[in-house]
Amino acid sequence: MTKCSNCKQDGHNKKTCKSTPPTPKVDPMQERFRIARENAEREVREQIAREKAEEERIAREKAEAERIAKAEAERIAKAEAEKAEAERIAKEKRTYSEIAGLTPNVPIVNHYLKIRADPVLSLIFEILYDKNATMEYMMLREHYAEHPEQFRILGTEHVSNEETNQHISFEVKRTFVFKTQKGTNVTRVWTKMYHLYSITLPNGKTQYTDLTQQDRNKQSYVVASFYP
Numbered sequence: 001m002t003k004c005s006n007c008k009q010d011g012h013n014k015k016t017c018k019s020t021p022p023t024p025k026v027d028p029m030q031e032r033f034r035i036a037r038e039n040a041e042r043e044v045r046e047q048i049a050r051e052k053a054e055e056e057r058i059a060r061e062k063a064e065a066e067r068i069a070k071a072e073a074e075r076i077a078k079a080e081a082e083k084a085e086a087e088r089i090a091k092e093k094r095t096y097s098e099i100a101g102l103t104p105n106v107p108i109v110n111h112y113l114k115i116r117a118d119p120v121l122s123l124i125f126e127i128l129y130d131k132n133a134t135m136e137y138m139m140l141r142e143h144y145a146e147h148p149e150q151f152r153i154l155g156t157e158h159v160s161n162e163e164t165n166q167h168i169s170f171e172v173k174r175t176f177v178f179k180t181q182k183g184t185n186v187t188r189v190w191t192k193m194y195h196l197y198s199i200t201l202p203n204g205k206t207q208y209t210d211l212t213q214q215d216r217n218k219q220s221y222v223v224a225s226f227y228p
Helices: 028-093 096-100 119-127 135-146
Strands: 108-110 113-115 151-158 167-179 185-200 206-214 220-225
Touching: 119 135, 119 151, 119 167, 119 206, 135 167, 135 220
Parallel strands: none
Antiparallel strands: 108 113, 151 167, 167 185, 185 206, 206 220
């Protein structure tokens, strides 16, 4: 006798078993719509993912380009600053005599006095005088009288970055010998740069006013004054 493989009862088979649920019929049109909808949704998701990836790539490339441009701009600015500083130093190193077209060490007569070496330095250390000057100025006069070659003008009149008044810079060197605890001598050279300020009088002549120096705290002070 036939036994159903579905419900395990006798007298019928699986095809005629009432316990087997009927197979639902699928509407071909609805199935096509479902597949089309799923495909469309998948394409939209993939398109969104591609656009997001493209935006991220463009953002990365833009950031990298900006970084490279900024680095290049900083490099150019640094190079220009170094060039300007080199030019400034080179200009400072040119002597007053070279700029003014004067011949070094040629005697110049002024008020019946012979001025030797640089005319500006000779003027402020041999002719001009300030009775209220510092001891430093008087020692500079003595040092200049013995070693004028250790005084050197640095360039022509100029205005420094932190100042607004025109001045001339000059360098002073002096050699000192120290005795160590072991009894040996050690030689050291001190170098200082001074600023000599000036004004232009109504007749067009230059009047030197103040000679200044800086202390160890970079504060400026007057060494001597040559103008009321």
